[in-house]
Amino acid sequence: MFTTILVASDGSDDADRLVAVARRLARDGHSKVVVAHVNKLIAARGGHYPVCANEDLLQLKVRHQVADLKAAGLDVELKLRSTFGETAPALAEVAKDCSADLIVTGGGRHGRFAGRAFASVGQCMPRPASPPARCSSFRRQIESVSSSSAVMMTKRTPASG
16 A cells, blocks of 8 residues: 555654554555654753753654564664754655655644644644545544544655656
8 A cells, every 4th residue: 555654753652552553554555664753952052952851761662662563573664863943844854765655643632723833743744735546545544543643645756767
C-alpha cells in the first residue's frame, strides 16, 4: 500500500499509540517505517538548550519504540533532528528526505486556532495539494484505530530523470 511510513514521536505515551498505528499499517502493507523525533532548541546565554528538560529521556523512549518495531520484524529507521524553529517544518523535511507517502502525527487537543497558537504538529503540517485516491479508505481504517491520532496522506511525486 505505502512504501514508506513516517511516524512522528515525541517520546510520550500518545506517541506509543501512533507507533502502534504505524506498526499495523507497515505490517499489513510491508512498508518501511521511519520514526522521526525533533528536538526543539532554545538559544540562551552560554549556548543552546533543549526546550524539554528531559530531552535525553524522550530520545531514549523513541529509541525503545524503534527497537520494538525492529523486534516485530519491520524495516525501521530512526531520524533525529534538532531545530530552533517549529517542529512541523522539520518533520516535513524528514518526510521529503525519506520519500514518505504516509505521515502519522499526533492529533491536536485544541481547535484549529488554538492548535496553531500552541503549535499542534498535526495541524501545522503542510497539506498536499490533492490527497491520493486511496486516502478515504485508509481514513476509515485509521479512525477506527485511534481518535487521538491524525493520519495525513502526502502525495508522492515521481523522481525526474
